[in-house]
Amino acid sequence: MDNKKNSLTVKDCINIGVFAALYIVIFFVTSFIGYIPIMMAILGVACAVTCGIPLMLFFSKSHVFGMVSIMGAIMGIFMILMGRPWYCIFVALAAGVAADCVLKNGNYKSINKAVIASGVFSLWMMGMEVPLYFGARDTFIESIKEGYGEAYAEVIVKITPNWMFYATIVLTFVGGILGGLLGKAVLKKHFKKAGMA
Amino acid sequence: MDVSIQTFKTSGERALLDPRTSIFAIVVIGVVMVGGSLTGIEYVLRVISCMIPAALLYAVKKYKVATIYFLIMLFIMIIEGTAVQSTVGALNLLFVILSGVVSRFIPQFMMGYCFMCYTKVSEFVVSMERMHVPSVITIPLSVMFRFFPTIAEENRCVIEAMKMRRTGTKKPSLLQKMEYELVPVMMQTVRISDELSQAAMTKGMGLNRKRSHICKVGFRAIDYLMLILLGTILVLFIIY
Structure with a gap:
């Protein structure tokens, strides 16, 4: 038990699993609005805001490098199981490691760093949006046309010009920070009192 | 229940x-x-x-x-x-x-x-081991999948409790609704994860030791x- 502070334990693994489940449930409840074509572009933002709350609680539980990275990897694995393209997992892993670095910078204590980390972590959702832009765009639009019909594809094309990708990154990041602030408020209001965070 | x-x-x-x-x-x-x-x-x-x-x-x-x-x-x-x-x-x-x-x-x-x-769960963990997936990934994954129905159950309990105390009749706004339902579920989550880790400890589960199993x-x-x-x-x- 001596090195509890600087290495992963089973307890940490269980914490990751439990919070990943909570995160994914909230993510899916929010992402059902993504099926309306207009909403597809801002889907990341909405998800980032609502998911910030459990994420902040999770950050308050993490005390060692690796926990947030593993969380990111699990998000990636789950996305692949849902039939998303394979590079999702690398984007998610990268976002997790980056968020971990930010937290590490604050020594896993600073709540302001955690808010920023929440913004960084939310970027794992970008993996799902990559096929909409850049080189893969034409094939993706083509597959949408075949799969969802012309009308749907047209709306998608209309609302996603190429610059929208960068805008979505920024928006998701901002959404993550908003979610982080929301989570911070919830933590302060409910969990500090109960001594749980 | x-x-x-x-x-x-x-x-x-x-x-x-x-x-x-x-x-x-x-x-x-x-x-x-x-x-x-x-x-x-x-x-x-x-x-x-x-x-x-x-x-x-x-x-x-x-x-x-x-x-x-x-x-x-x-x-x-x-x-x-x-x-x-x-x-x-x-x-x-x-x-x-x-x-x-x-x-x-x-x-x-x-x-x-x-x-x-x-x-x-045992079969799942063993087959992940055979695929050489490290246990830091396997344990969270199996906990996660096992935990989905628990969340649904906890959520149902929270809604029931709200009905009993008649807090749900006032039609809260979306943000309020989120707070009323999410916070208790999150509280339960924290508590359950503590209990689970104690259970894992009593079973002698470790990250660095090889797990033994009897399932085929x-x-x-x-x-x-x-x-x-x-x-x-x-x-x-x-x-x-």
């Missing part, structure tokens, strides 16, 4: 399919259902792959769920085969969205549900059949 949905059965016979086959099935069905088009051979592949979970559910004797799922998918597939092709404009968009919500999300969920129905895991004839079927679907899907 009984749990209506249960992930990872706790005891009983050996799993119908090897966990590795099941995971492959989830991935293949996901790829075909999310990305497939509604015409030509890809449509046939979609029909086949969305019926795999139904067949498996029948095989594990979940007749009610299987029948409901089968009928819904049949209906959706017929809509996709006929109505979507023959309409244009706004009506087409409506049909596409309606059928798409079901056909692009539900089959993977059902396959995952099947997988949980006949697999034990390995490929059998039915696994090979399933793998060939899935492989064919995937290859055909990629070629066309």
Whole structure:
């Protein structure tokens, strides 16, 4: 038990699993609005805001490098199981490691760093949006046309010009920070009192 | 309170399919259902792959769920085969969205549900070990899948408690509703995760030690059949 502070334990693994489940449930409840074509572009933002709350609680539980990275990897694995393209997992892993670095910078204590980390972590959702832009765009639009019909594809094309990708990154990041602030408020209001965070 | 949905059965016979086959099935069905088009051979592949979970559910004797799922998918597939092709404009968009919500999300969920129905946590962990997945990934994953029904149950309890104290009658705003339901569920989450880790500690679970097990895991004839079927679907899907 001596090195509890600087290495992963089973307890940490269980914490990751439990919070990943909570995160994914909230993510899916929010992402059902993504099926309306207009909403597809801002889907990341909405998800980032609502998911910030459990994420902040999770950050308050993490005390060692690796926990947030593993969380990111699990998000990636789950996305692949849902039939998303394979590079999702690398984007998610990268976002997790980056968020971990930010937290590490604050020594896993600073709540302001955690808010920023929440913004960084939310970027794992970008993996799902990559096929909409850049080189893969034409094939993706083509597959949408075949799969969802012309009308749907047209709306998608209309609302996603190429610059929208960068805008979505920024928006998701901002959404993550908003979610982080929301989570911070919830933590302060409910969990500090109960001594749980 | 009984749990209506249960992930990872706790005891009983050996799993119908090897966990590795099941995971492959989830991935293949996901790829075909999310990305497939509604015409030509890809449509046939979609029909086949969305019926795999139904067949498996029948095989594990979940007749009610299987029948409901089968009928819904049949209906959706017929809509996709006929109505979507023959309409244009706004009506087409409506049909596409309606059928798409079901056909692009539900089959993977059902396959995952099947997988949980006949697999034990132990079997899952062992097969992940065989694939050389590190235990820092395996343990969170198995906890996560086991935890989904718990969240649903906790949420139901919270809503019931709110009804009992008549806090739900005032029609709270969306943000308030989120706070009222999410915060207690999160509290429970923290508590359950503490309890789980104590349970794991008493069972002597460690990250660096090799786990011993008595369950049998390995490929059998039915696994090979399933793998060939899935492989064919995937290859055909990629070629066309």
